[in-house]
Amino acid sequence: MHFSDLSNETYAALVGNKVRSSLTILGIVIGIGSVIAMISIGQGAQESVEDSIESIGSNLLMVYPGASRTTGMRGVSQGAGSAETLTTEDADAVSSSIQGISGVAPEVSTRVQIVANGNNTNTSVVGVTDTYADVRNITLDTGSFITASQTKGYAKVAVLGPTTRDDLFGENTDAIGQKIRMNGVIFTVIGILTEEGGTGFGSADDRILIPLSTEQQYITGSKAINTLYIKVAEDADMDTVQSNVTDVLMKTHNIADGGTADFTVYNQADIVETASSVTGTFTLLLGAVAGISLLVxxxxxxxxxxxxxxxxxxxIGLRKALGAKNKEITFQFLAEAVALTTIGGVIGIIFGWGTSTIIGAVSDLSTSVTLSPILLAFGVSATIGIIFGWYPARKASRLSPIEALRYE
Amino acid sequence: MISCANLVKTYNIGKDNELTVLHDVSFSVDTGEFVAIIGTSGSGKSTLMHILGALDRPTSGSYVLNNHDMLALSDDELADIRGRNIGFVFQSFNLLSRATVLRNVMLPLIYDNVVPVQERHARAEQALHAAGLPEDRWDHLSNQLSGGQMQRVAIARALVNNPSIIFADEPTGNLDSKTGEIVLDTFQKLNEEHGHTIILITHERYVAEHASRIIEIKDGHIVSDSQNATPRRVHMTS
Structure with a gap:
């Protein structure tokens, strides 16, 4: 049997039963198409999460008070960030003794009731220094940011997030120079942050920045800070700086080598990795759901x-009587199954690609079609075609020619 | 050409319903003969044809076709023999209904691996001429033909690979008597003018009388084997 004969016979068999062939192909199209579309949505989500984390600054180290929860098996562990082991002195020690740092920004944050202009709101009040804007990539819409001398002088000035400004003074009003009252202390508004987007609890737009010293003096009443952000000058130095920061803080906290640190240093890569693994699971889940339809x-x-x-x-009996060998019958039926999956696979890829492009265009979801799910879906469908076609093909080839000819 | 000795075929060996349908069948057929095997239904004639046509194997005995010891061959070798040396014509035609006449006739050639692809068409035309199907029907789908025309297509298909022997199993069984005559006339012509060896299986004496030798089989035994000096002739009016 020549290859051309095999393809002619396959073509004739599939065209001979157009409706059934097209319905079978449709099943494969939906399977492969949904695998590609779903995975593209998952990967799009992964990329946008990674992008938004990268936008915070890829060369950022974060130090939180309290030990990392992953290091020990001690009875009750305090969550990182809730202990009061980091202070302003630690920030000074890091910035004065470590090379390769372009900025250090300590932060302390607490929720406070704010009164202004007869309005009342409850939001995060964050104590920061002048370096914060640079380290955290913060820009101002209007007004000016907190300066070093204001931090030094316990100045009662505040920079409002746009949502907070809207809550206290009404939408898009000019709040510069207005007074707000927190814990009985009057602050003057000196700037408004640029809107960043994001909603809900902990939004970057719903907060008030005031000088660190002022917050410690009048609001928290302690020298403790919640977070120490360290901006590293060169990406390549991340690991070195991270270990230097650990060393310096170990020394200032008088912890011997090998002791348990009472702080935790994270870098941006860790966070990106964690977020990626979450969205990776999400992608896998979507892919698994789509994989089921491929199996169907x-x-x-x-x-x-x-x-x-x-x-x-x-x-089949006739073909055998005319001289077809078992192998040739097997090949014929296998070829039909493979042809169905191949046609379905190609259409499915186009369909999946189109769907994900349309989803990306009309909705907020970003989608990203990559080569690997295409290869995966196609490989799976080809394998399915061969495995699921093999059994019927074997069955056909093993029929005895006489019984097959007599079959009614 | 065909020589078989002591052929026995038993079904369901060792079971309660063990059934022997052929007992010690021995005969031989020479090249160029037109033999009719006649018997009632259940006589074993179809089983005999299946064994002779290499579609089935006997339980015991010997069968030699064209110097091949058919009992010693593998399934694939038997398939090759069927494809190259044997042509079949069935009672129910067994054409591919959605395929054209030409494709049906060329079907055996795709499994034969001997006839070059470019010669297939010529071979099919030659076979269709020999089977007497008018040329204007060649591109029709086979399910658009009459019964007699379908059987001619089946005969052409049996001829296309130049077999040394043709087996026809009740070829007139599904045809009216007039069309049946035409088909039998075709077999006679193939035998007398082209020298094809033909074995015709039938239950009708009238049909068997078109052959030049009649073997009668009953309950798995050959009961008579005689030359028919005056085969019945068809008087074609058209």
Whole structure:
């Protein structure tokens, strides 16, 4: 049997039963198409999460008070960030003794009731220094940021997030120079942050920045800070700086080598990795759901091929009587199954690609079609075609020619 | 050409319903003969044809076709023999209904691996001429033909690979008597003018009388084997 004969016979068999062939192909199209579309949505989500984390600054180290929860098996662990082991002195020690740092920004944050202009709101009040804007990539919409001398002088000035400004003074009003009252202390508004987007609890737009010293003096009443942000000058130095920061803080906290640190240093890469693994799981889940429909499509192929074998029993008997060998009958039926998955696969890829492009264009979801899910989906469907086509093909080839010819 | 000795075929060996349908069948057929095997239904004639046509194997005995010891061959070798040396014509035609006449006739050639692809068409045309199907029907789908035309397509298909022997299993069984005559006339012509060896299986004496030798089989035994000096002739009016 020549290859051209095999393809002619396959073509004739598939065209001979157009409706059934196209329904089977449709099953595969939906399977492969949904795998590609779903994975593209998952990967799009992953990329946008990574992008937004990168936008914070890829060369950022964060130091939180309290030990990392992953290091020990001690009875009750305090969550990182809730202990009061980091202070302003630690920030000074880091910035004065470590090379390769372009900025250090300590932060202390607490929720406070704010009164202004007869309005009342409850939001995060964050104590920061002049370096904060640079280290955290913060820009101002209007007004000016907190200066070093204001930090030194316990100045009662405040920079409002746009949402907070809206809550206290009404939408888009000019709040510069207005007074607000927190814990009985009057602050003057000197700037408004640029809107960053994001909603809900802990939004970057709903907060008030005041000088660190002022917050410690009038609001928290302690020298403790919540977070120490360290901006590293060169990406390549991240690891070195991270270990230097650990060393310096160990020394200032009088912890011997090998002791348990009472602080935790994270870098941006760790956070990106964590977020990626979350969205990776999400992608996997979407892919698994789509994979099920691919499997169902494969079973559709097997179903069609088994029906075909039964229906064409006499034809199989005839072909055998005319000299077809078992192997040739197997190849013929296998070729039909493979042709169905290949056609379905190609259309499915186009369909999946199109769907994800449309989803990306009309909705907020970003989608990203990459080569690997295409190869994966196509490989799976080809495998399904061969495996699910193999069984009916074997069954067909093993029919005895006489019984097959007599079959009604 | 065909020489078989002591052929026995038993079904369901060792079970309660063990059934021997052929007992010690021995005969031989020479090249160029037109033999009719006649018997009632259940006589074993179809089983005999299946064994002679390499579609089935006997339980015991010996069968030599064209110097091949058919009992010693593998399944694939038997398939090759069927494809190259044997042509079948069935009672129910067994054409591919959605395929054209030409494709049906060329079907055996795709499994034969001997006839070059470019010669297939010429071979099919030659076979269709020999089977007597008018040329204007060649591109029709086979399910658009009459019964007699379908059987001619089946005969052409049996001829296309130049087999040394043709087996016809009740070829007139599904045809009216007039069309049946035409088909039998075709077999006679193939035998007398082209020298094809033909074995015709039938239950009708009238049909068997078109052959030049009649073997009668009953309950798995050959009961008579005689030359028919005056084969029945068809008087074609058209």
């Amino acid at each position: 499509g494969g079973i559709g192929i097997m179903n069609m091929m088994l029906t075909t074998v039964t229906e064409r029993t006499r034809e």
